[in-house]
Amino acid sequence: MPDLFADFLPVRDTMTEGAVLLPGFARSHAEKLLAEIAFITTAAPFRHMVTPGGFTMSVAMTNCGDYGWITDRHGYRYDSHDPETGKPWPAMPPSFLRLAMEAAAAAGYDGFAPDACLINRYVPGAKMSLHRDQDEQDISSPIVSISLGAPATFLFGGLRRSDSIRKFNLAHGDIAVWGGPSRLRYHGISPLKSGTHSAAGRARINLTFRRAR
Numbered sequence: 458m459p460d461l462f463a464d465f466l467p468v469r470d471t472m473t474e475g476a477v478l479l480p481g482f483a484r485s486h487a488e489k490l491l492a493e494i495a496f497i498t499t500a501a502p503f504r505h506m507v508t509p510g511g512f513t514m515s516v517a518m519t520n521c522g523d524y525g526w527i528t529d530r531h532g533y534r535y536d537s538h539d540p541e542t543g544k545p546w547p548a549m550p551p552s553f554l555r556l557a558m559e560a561a562a563a564a565g566y567d568g569f570a571p572d573a574c575l576i577n578r579y580v581p582g583a584k585m586s587l588h589r590d591q592d593e594q595d596i597s598s599p600i601v602s603i604s605l606g607a608p609a610t611f612l613f614g615g616l617r618r619s620d621s622i623r624k625f626n627l628a629h630g631d632i633a634v635w636g637g638p639s640r641l642r643y644h645g646i647s648p649l650k651s652g653t654h655s656a657a658g659r660a661r662i663n664l665t666f667r668r669a670r
Contacts, residue, residue, distance in 0.1 A: 467563045472613055472625060475639035477564040483603045484630025486556055487656055490605060493550045494576060494662060497521050500547045501539050503578050509533070515583040516646075522549040523572040524669040526592065533592050535573060535669045549574050557601045557666040564634035566599045571666035579609065579661040585646040587618060590667065598668035599636025605629055605664070606657025607649060614643035629654055 470478040483490065503517035506528045520526060524535040525546040538545055553574055561569035573593075577585070590600055604627040611625040611633060620643070627633070635642065646663075653659050 469563070472623065472633070472635070473639055473642075475637035476613065476633070476635035476642070478625060479560055479563055479632040479634065480628070481630045482560055482563065482632040483556060483605070486552065487605055487630055489552050490556070490603070490664070491656060491662070493552060494664075497547045497550075497576065500544075501525075501542065503576075504541065515579075516585055517578040517580075517583075519576050520574060521547045521553070521576065522574045525573060526575045526667075526669075535592060553664065553666070556603070557664075560601050560603070560632045560634055561599055561636075564599065564601075564636075566634065566636050569598055569601065569666075569668070571598070571601070571668055573667045573669040575665045575667070577663040577665070579607070579646065579649045579663070580659055581649050581651040584648040587612060587614060587622075587643045587645040589641050589643050591641060593667055593669045595668040595670065596640050597636075599634050599640065601666040602633045603664040603666075604631045604633075605662040606654045607652050607659060607661040608654075609649055609661050609663075610647040612645040612647060616642060618643050629656060 468480050501519045503519050505513050505517055507513050508528050509532050557571050558569050609627045611627050612622050614620050614622045
């Protein structure tokens with residue numbers, strides 16, 4: 458007989474082994490998430506960080522949680538305090554933590570307990586070059602990435618920078634999760650195209666949850 462509960466199961470699109478796209482998984486939570494982001498950025502405003510090579514990133518960033526990811530002339534790292542204020546990063550809202558854990562479980566990663574949430578703000582023209590998340594002490598945990606606002610093109614490569622790249626369209630409320638054999642794959646975001654979204658105007662907001670320590 459047909460599965461009576463099939464309609465209640467999250468849609469899962471496999472990107473590659475260990476990597477899953479959950480279309481629309483966060484859509485019903487978006488209003489709450491954006492309200493929480495507005496509150497977080499009153500204490501830890503968005504800023505354009507500088508890479509060790511002196512390049513100012515086109516994406517504006519901030520953090521919440523026990524640790525925040527930062528970059529400056531001294532390198533890439535996690536720190537418990539915001540270097541601009543000297544204060545601890547704002548606490549990770551329970552709604553963030555709950556959704557990240559639910560998304561990880563839906564992608565096959567039970568028990569995810571993130572201690573860092575990097576918040577990125579893209580405007581038209583902003584991009585994220587190919588990179589891999591390797592500054593975390595714990596790479597056994599997955600990455601959970603939530604997209605809000607304007608659509609974007611997600612670039613998902615291989616374990617070497619020179620590997621071929623697949624492109625995935627990310628819409629408002631989509632969540633990408635990758636871990637296990639995909640945890641150290643290179644990934645990025647193509648330059649954001651001009652457009653608007655009722656929830657975030659011309660911007661795309663991205664929440665990336667990680668287990669840093």
